[in-house]
Amino acid sequence: MKIWQHLPKIGVILTACAILFVSLFIVNQYTKDDTVKIGVLLPLTGPAESTGTKLKYAIETAEEIINGRYSSANLELGPSAGLPNMGGKKVKFIFADHRANPETARTEAIRLIKDEKVAALIGAYHSSATKTASQVAEEYKVPFLAGSSSSASLTTRGYSYFFRIAPDDxxxxxxxxxxxxxxxxxxxxxxxxxxxxxxxxxxxxxxxxxxxxxxxxxxxxxxxxxxxxxxxxxxxxxxxxxxxxxxxxxxxxxxxxxxxxxxxxxxxxxxxxxxxxxxxxxxxxxxxxxxxxxxxxxxxxxxxxxxxSLPSALNNETANFINNLYREKSGEDIDGPALEEFASALIMADAINTSSSLEGDKITNVLRTKEFLAPYFISNTIRFNEAGQNIRTISFxxxxxxxxxxxxxxxxxxxxxxxxxxx
Structure with missing residues (x-):
């Protein structure tokens, strides 16, 4: 039999092999980056470097809890390693330094969304930096959860994708x-x-x-x-x-x-x-x-x-657990702004997991409708109103x-x- 008679079969085999190779390559690439990315804007250098550093420790503490197994912590994502509704994907927080500069915050927010492909943003401590970064998030329809920024104007802009945990001024x-x-x-x-x-x-x-x-x-x-x-x-x-x-x-x-x-x-x-x-x-x-x-x-x-936050006032198992993890990283007890940023990381990951999606609208819908467990605050829960403001009292x-x-x-x-x- 002439070899040309086998060419159709050989072509089918080669095509199948090529498809298998491409599939394996895609799966391999997917596996290597099987994470959910959340962007974090903080003042990591400049006049507020010491504050930004402790806030980074707080978010790293949240990351450890989300990606590890802490069944005794009484936290929504504590028992599971990663996000259970998304196949156990781990969360990776991508840090960006805004240096207490609003325009740098804007630029870094764009970079995190366009280049890093983050599903959401948190931060940015300084209200002026949060203002510009959240404008970018609103434009790209990416949810933004501020932990400790307090300017009252942040939740009076009619934004659909902005939320805040801390009480405003x-x-x-x-x-x-x-x-x-x-x-x-x-x-x-x-x-x-x-x-x-x-x-x-x-x-x-x-x-x-x-x-x-x-x-x-x-x-x-x-x-x-x-x-x-x-x-x-x-x-x-x-x-x-x-x-x-x-x-x-x-x-x-x-x-x-x-x-x-x-x-x-x-x-x-x-x-x-x-x-x-x-x-x-x-x-x-x-x-x-x-x-x-x-x-x-x-x-x-x-x-x-x-x-x-205050260990003497929040003397419960969950608050002490969080404080001990944070202290291992920072060498000191967690304070109010750090706990608020910790909460922003945990709640955003919770919202992504609940939505089972990386789509901004689906994540935002969860943020608007779910009551989040927060036993590390005196309120025990966090809930956002239509303006994106947390309506549960967390301060003393x-x-x-x-x-x-x-x-x-x-x-x-x-x-x-x-x-x-x-x-």
Missing amino acids: NLETEFFFEYIKYLNEALNAGIKTLGIVYIDNEYGTHASEMIDKWLDERYADEGFEKVVEVRYSEDLNNMDEGIEKIKKANPDVIFQASYIEDVTQFVKRYKEENIVPKAVLNYCGGFHDPYFIDALGADGNYFSGSSA MVQIQNGRYEAVWPLEMQYRKPQILSK
């Missing part, structure tokens, strides 16, 4: 006013006049605006009055002028919206100039960083702020006493009684 400001009312009633503190000290960016500006809002709507009628406002630049060039204004006005309480480096410098100057208001209340920001205590020692005592007031963050309010969370600052 609107809710936080009301919380502060209610706390000083408690101090007046329980400790006869006599707090009436207040000042606001804030960094000149998205985060600080909106904190200031919320104070004016709440004074206009309620608290001016209850006898509270703003007597000084200090808006300082990120390079602190006008700090001396601000300190002089505060000293002259002598407010009973200071509401402070600052990051770790600048709040530390302000407290040092308060001490040098003998500026001693009865309370200093810090918005979610630098005050919560353990560096605050390390840098200031006893001078940091009795400063206060809202927090979502903490005060530094004897070099430790202690829960002081509300009463059901009180671990230590609050102390009034005095000269």
Whole structure:
């Protein structure tokens, strides 16, 4: 028989082999990258590097829990290794450094979506960076879950793909006013006049605006009055002028919206100039960083702020488990912003797993409709409203006493009684 008579059979065999080879190649490539990618925007260098580093540890802690097996943790994705509804795929968090720069955050968000092919974004700590990055996410229809960014404007933009866990500075400001009312009633503190000290960016500006809002709507009628406002630049060039204004006005309480480096410098100057208001209340920001205590020692005592995390207050098995894993990585206890970023990582992975999809609309639908278990918060659950804002209360007031963050309010969370600052 001539060889040409076998050519059709040979062609079929070669075609089958080629198909098998291509299939094996695709499967091999798929297996090598069998992960779900989530982009993370953080300030990993620059003025907030220390904060960004601890937030990275928190997200790495979440990644370890998601991809490992921790059946005793009482967490949604704890018992399974990876995402069970997606064939056990592991989650990989891709970190990007925005250096506290909004335009860098925008550029990095585009890179994560277009080049890294992430299914979702989380971050970015600085509200100004979160604002620009989430604009990109909205354009590309990629879900974005902010852990600790607090600017109230972030959830008033009518976005479909944006969500936030932390209370915004609107809710936080009301919380502060209610706390000083408690101090007046329980400790006869006599707090009436207040000042606001804030960094000149998205985060600080909106904190200031919320104070004016709440004074206009309620608290001016209850006898509270703003007597000084200090808006300082990120390079602190006008700090001396601000300190002089505060000293002259002598407010009973200071509401402070600052990051770790600048709040530390302000407290040092308060001490040098003998500026001693009865309370200093810090918005979610630098005050919560353990560096605050390390840098200031006893001078940091009795400063206060809202927090979502405190081992003495959240004394349950799940919170302790998370804190122990985090401490192995960071060498310190987890704080409020770090726990909020941890939650953003865990909840986004949960939403992807529940949706069984990498499609933005399907993931977003889960974020909008599911109540997420969060036993590491006082709320025990997280749920988002139509604007994307978490509606479960996760914060309480903490005060530094004897070099430790202690829960002081509300009463059901009180671990230590609050102390009034005095000269």
